Amino acid sequence: MAPISQYLLSDNAVVQNDQLVVGGISVSDLVAEYGSPLFIYDEDHVRARCEEAVSVFGSHATYASKAFSCRYMAKLVTDCGMGIDVATGGELEIALAAGVDPATITFHGNNKSLQELERSVNVGVGKIVIDSFDELERLEYLHSQNLSTVPNVLIRVTPGIKAETHDYVATGQDDSKFGLTVSTGDAKVCIDKADASPAVNLLGIHAHIGSQVFVVESFVKALRVLAEIAEPYDFDEIIIGGGIGVPYIDGERAPSITEWATTVRDEAKKLGIKAAIGIEPGRSIVAAAGITAYTVGTIKKVPGVRNFVAVDGGMSDNPRPIMYDSGYEAFCPNSMSDPRELTANVVGKHCESGDIIVVDAQLPKSISVGDLLVTPVTGAYGYGMASNYNGVPRPAVVFVSKGEAKLVRRRETIEDLLATDIF
Numbered sequence: 001m002a003p004i005s006q007y008l009l010s011d012n013a014v015v016q017n018d019q020l021v022v023g024g025i026s027v028s029d030l031v032a033e034y035g036s037p038l039f040i041y042d043e044d045h046v047r048a049r050c051e052e053a054v055s056v057f058g059s060h061a062t063y064a065s066k067a068f069s070c071r072y073m074a075k076l077v078t079d080c081g082m083g084i085d086v087a088t089g090g091e092l093e094i095a096l097a098a099g100v101d102p103a104t105i106t107f108h109g110n111n112k113s114l115q116e117l118e119r120s121v122n123v124g125v126g127k128i129v130i131d132s133f134d135e136l137e138r139l140e141y142l143h144s145q146n147l148s149t150v151p152n153v154l155i156r157v158t159p160g161i162k163a164e165t166h167d168y169v170a171t172g173q174d175d176s177k178f179g180l181t182v183s184t185g186d187a188k189v190c191i192d193k194a195d196a197s198p199a200v201n202l203l204g205i206h207a208h209i210g211s212q213v214f215v216v217e218s219f220v221k222a223l224r225v226l227a228e229i230a231e232p233y234d235f236d237e238i239i240i241g242g243g244i245g246v247p248y249i250d251g252e253r254a255p256s257i258t259e260w261a262t263t264v265r266d267e268a269k270k271l272g273i274k275a276a277i278g279i280e281p282g283r284s285i286v287a288a289a290g291i292t293a294y295t296v297g298t299i300k301k302v303p304g305v306r307n308f309v310a311v312d313g314g315m316s317d318n319p320r321p322i323m324y325d326s327g328y329e330a331f332c333p334n335s336m337s338d339p340r341e342l343t344a345n346v347v348g349k350h351c352e353s354g355d356i357i358v359v360d361a362q363l364p365k366s367i368s369v370g371d372l373l374v375t376p377v378t379g380a381y382g383y384g385m386a387s388n389y390n391g392v393p394r395p396a397v398v399f400v401s402k403g404e405a406k407l408v409r410r411r412e413t414i415e416d417l418l419a420t421d422i423f
């Protein structure tokens, strides 16, 4: 197998002296400084994707911070002109702690508590996306308690579009926990209630059909449903969600943010939609910006059965393979030109046979204990979904740009693990 394809690497990843260099610093130098495993982000790649989204939608382009969130990231994306979407009170506090203007924040989630809603109204978040009748009632209750600010809201509707993606990240079909269903009439009832309610200022509607979607036509279909619902109203904004996919493995291709965004924008024009169209990409902004560097700890060969290369992380820093059967590639960043002729499962250090990071990875035959191993395209839903399973501290996260590295999340320690453990 040939060396790793350049298109699976970030914009500023190059090979120098057979080593992978990201943002001007080699992976091995970064690991020497910050330890292993390590999440490495190409900062200028993130910036370029944000600018791409903003170039089509301006401030109606919002970064879905669930993909990867920390204060540095929140500041970076909002400095690029994007808004920021948060799905819980915790993500809200990260954005606020980064100094993000609350007016640029959109508050999402399918079960916002009274406390989360109260906090978001009090700090003046720009938009709350109402996901259920219950949430509208909670906002009305808060209003009745003399909460003087009337928040801007959108109603999240479920358009009945099944995106072609893993079932766990498909959200636009009727059989979904998210949003108000269009086909049952609930969406219209909730829109009318919100429209008539003095407790909220209804800006428009929202839909998110799923994540890791490759087919742009699915968004077009969703937009047509939204246009129909919106027709009798004079909405300011219609948000089509996030969800455009990214390639994770060799041979996979996905539309660019520009292709996706311009198709959506052009369809909106054709449909005569007057409201501003908003998008909320997460994965497409940050996935390919990130790689994870691990160190090989053990190698097990079972002739005629399988080879296993075990690294010092696993499902605790990347649960996507075990959750969604997601595919990844792997390579050795210190021998980039070596043919990848060994087939092996890259596995983690957790007590699960399903703790597999890459099934049938292609690696150099010379791979040995102590070598670095990289999985590319781990910038989205990796660190964000990380856990402490088996008492494994989360890795550090470093952003790199033009030869400068910035530690944005320090490695967790055993003290961190014990901090909430009362004994």
Ligand SMILES: Cc1ncc(COP(=O)(O)O)c(C=O)c1O
Binding pocket: 064, 066, 067, 085, 108, 208, 210, 211, 212, 241, 242, 243, 244, 280, 281, 282, 283, 284
């Ligand atoms: C409401 C909403 N918006 C945006 C996103 C971001 O999706 P993606 O990371 O696939 O672009 C999600 C992801 O689940 C979401 O639920």
